[in-house]
Every structure is written in structure tokens, then in C-alpha cells.
Amino acid sequence: MTARMFAYIPHKDGIVDDCAFELAAAARKIDPSASATAIITGWGAELDDACSALGAAYPEIWKIANEALAYPNAELVRKALLQVLPEKSIVLASHDHFGIDLAPGLSIKMNAAFVSDVVDLAAIESTGLNLVRQEFGGQVSAHVRCDIAAGAVITTRPGGFKAVEIGSGSVFVVDKSVGAGVLTARRRYLETVVAEAGDVDITKHSVLVSVGRGLQEKENVAIAQDLADAIGGAVSCSRPVVDAKWLEKSRQVGSSGKTVKPKVYLACGISGASQHLAGIKGSPLLIAINKNPKAPIFQVADVGIVDDVLEFMPALTNKVREMRTVAAK
């Protein structure tokens, strides 16, 4: 193959993002006989720390050191990448809050094809790549064909590829800083505002009654709270519940909310979008209740019940209360 593969590696405080090893795996699937070159941008000792961690997955690392890149600003990173990337490159990045900022515009400036949030792909053919994505909130998958004659920008779903360590561990860094040119942006980073703590810390509970859009209205939060009180847990939720202002942001589980590691996770009226599932760690017992038998949550749950949560939750609460009354006698 002629196209050279690159993986853009985000990092923070000198630690590379988990996607580094997933992107290496995706590159291996595209071409089992080749490796991607890591591209990493930043400034100072943190950048060098991050580089040294990449030897485990990448035989070659291109580093772009520039004070303007100390905080990853997608507009500046794009400018820097465009200065150093060879024509017709295949660039891999993660479909996260930075990849969403960077990748679509990068593909336009490269005049290359763009496919985002890829969950699987097949080995490269002469001028094309065959990839798999999900649509309609994960309810259906699609095979996508992408013409790579002019290069491609591909973003992969976080957690979608099994991480691999394929490098020798030795670190070979090529300094591309000079090629990146002068960097000024029309969008300027000011500060990061850390999320407020909220009244309940859902990360500390071993049983979560987690509610989604199936709750239908704010008043029904009480039904979930009753169940959580009876069972001895806390109420958490998926994104639509926060968007609708039924619960505080601090209750949200997912990539843009909290990461939780409970023992039991009752997903009540939650469809199971990938961004939500990304927040559930530690392999809890996942019980899903949803009236839509096609809800993607049933693909990942241990136990599923096709029922209306507004009727099932009260039934569960009543039964627990009954058991507790009997036990108390």
C-alpha cells in the first residue's frame, strides 16, 4: 500500500489517552503488515513524558512541540498537522470531544474522505476501506465504503477496538516542530470549569437505579427514588434526563458525565447509547428494563425485561418493602 497511516494521540499531564492503543489496533486491522506513526502535539516536559509511553504501540512517533499547543486547540492542531502530513495520508483519531472538534475540518483541508465513530473495519483494498458504524442510537449498524485515493480521516469509537501493544518498547521520536510553522487561532482557550459536585455522589454507591427517557416526565423521578430508597441505592440517569432538567448533571452516567463502578446497575428506560455505556465500568450486574425490545441496552445487559418502567419500578419497590416488613416481624 502507498498510503501512510498516522494516529493522533491526545494526552494530559504527560499521560497518553487510552485511545493510543486502540488506534494502533485499528491501524493493524487496516494493514496487518504496517504500523501507524503516532503524531503528538504539545509543549514542555509533559509532551516528552507522553512520547516515552508510546513506544509500546508505535515504532515511530512524530512530535510537534510548540508553546501554542500546550493546550490542545483543534484549530491550531489542524494547522500543525497540515504542515507535516504527507499527501494521501490516512489519519486516525478518537471520536471524543477533541476528535469531534478536529477531524471533520481536517478532512476538508486534506481533501480526504471522512468517516467518524467507526466500531469496526476490514483490511484495506486498493483504493478503499470498508468500515462499520452505528446509526439511530445504535439500533442499526451500517457497512460504509470509503474512497481513500486522496487520503482519509477516520475516527474510532472509544472502546471500540481492543487495545494492542505491538511496539518494541523502544522510543523513536522524530521532531517535526519546525515544520509546523507559526500558530495563531481565532478560537482561544480560556479555562476549564470543573463540574459541580452535586447532592449525591453516584460514584460511591454499589446499587444504581439509573433512569432514561423512558421516565417520560420529571414527576416520575420520585418513582425511581422510591425504588432506590427501598433497595438501598442511588438514582443516576442518562443524558436526556439531564437535558430535560429532570435531574442534575452530577447524576449523569456517561462519557460527558460520571464514570461509575457499581455492583448492580438497573437501567430503567435507558436505550443504551454508546456514550452512556462508556460511563459504566467494573462489569456490574446490568439489568435492563425497557419497553422497546430492540433497545441497544439489551445487547450489553446481563438480564433484560421488556416492560414499562413506570409500572415495573413500583412493582419492584412494593416487593422489596413487603420483604423488609416480613423480615422485620
Added chain:
Amino acid sequence: MEILVCVRRVPDTSENEIQLNSAGSDIERDDLIYSINEADNYAVEEALQIVARVGGDATVATVGGEDDEEVLRREMAMGAQSGVLISDEAFSGSDGSGIATILESFVRKGNYDLILTGVQAEDGAAQVGGMLAALLDYPFASLVNSIEVVDGKTLKISREIAGGNKEMNEIDLPCVLSIQTGISEPRYVGMRGIRQVASVPIPTYGLVELGLDAGSVGESAAKVRRVDYFLPELGKGAEILHGTREENVDRVLELVAAKGGLK
């Protein structure tokens, strides 16, 4: 401030079970409930609130067909001053870059200070806003969850990043922002409101009006195309309980107790 909001009419995934047609070439579109893409609706609300604060106009536009006029009227009933349908046979089969190219040509015909899109639509690609900005060579920010107008040249915005944290940025106008759900509370639209805008003319722009070259959009220009749809493999999938509600309740409590819950 002149604001353009790019919107899309999509099957409502919260109201529909999505099924495939027998050939797997598309989803089964008969009997689907369509609505405005959720993030786009938040974008329109945000535009209306900005206009209410600093003045100006909000225009909604969609690339689509005649059926898509209904979402333009819905958003006009919310308060958008005008709606535009961007439609041409030549646009069909466009990939994300094709849609962005079509929108670019429309933007260049106007004088917009701010262009909003929803962060993503039903295909979850989250691509058109960033592509449109790059084509226009405007600055861009994705996943925007608050906007403050600083002056006629600058906005202060926040982006939703990991862990519920917010990344604060200053961005120069004109710019393109992709709007995350939850940024605002979209106002209710009643049938009466929709009736009030039912006869407002909605202009249509096609290939000729936009001065586009047929080869730059549509299927022939697309580098990316969907081959087919298929149902995701279930993996091991959930053990579905088929009992009565009472039986299911008992089983769930057994399982929870076995995991050390219910103490």
C-alpha cells in the same frame, strides 16, 4: 446578529423501533414518526434567545426534500424569522462533505455572523458543522453548551468535555458552532403556532440558484457511501426474562441480593 441554523428532519428514535427493509438497503420508513433532530431544536432555541438578547434574525435552513418543509415551519413557529429549503435532485447521495459544500454555497449568498448546527443527527456522524467551517474558513467549536455574546466580534462559549467539565473559549465571529443538547430549554410549539406560519412562503434553493457545479455534490462527488444496513450482532446479549411481571420482579430481586445488594 444574523444567525443561520442548519436543521434536519429525522426519524425520532425515542418514538420508533427502527427496523430494516427486506433488502437491508435502508431502514423501513413506512409509518415512522419524524421530527426535528433533537440537537438542532436546541440550536434553534439558542439562536432565538441570542436574537432576543442582542437583536437580529434567525433563519432555519435544511438540505432535503418537500417533506422536510414541516420541520422548517415548526422552527418558524418557535420564532425563527425565515426558513429556506435547499433541495435539488442533484444533491441526492451526497456524503457529509457534499452536504457541507451545499451549505457553504448557501452561506456565501448571505451575510451571517453565526452559523449553528446540532452536534449530530441520526447517523451520529457529528461532521457537517466542522466541515462547513473548514470550507468557509471560519473558526469552529463543537459540543457547545453555552454562548455569551461579548461584542459584535467575539463570543464566549463553553464546550462539553469529559466528566461533565466545561472548556471555556473565546471565538471570533463569523464562526460555526455545533450545539449540544441541553444548552437551553426549547419552547413548546402548539398546533396554533404552526398554523400561523402555514402560509409563509419558504423559498427553495437548488443547484442553479446556489451556483454549484453538479460534479461537486451528490453521489458522484461522494467519497463515502453507505453500502447497506444490518442488525448489530447481539454478542451474548441479555437473558430476557419472559415471566409475568411478578415473576420478573422476584427474579430481579434474587439477582440483586446475590450480588450483595438489598442489605
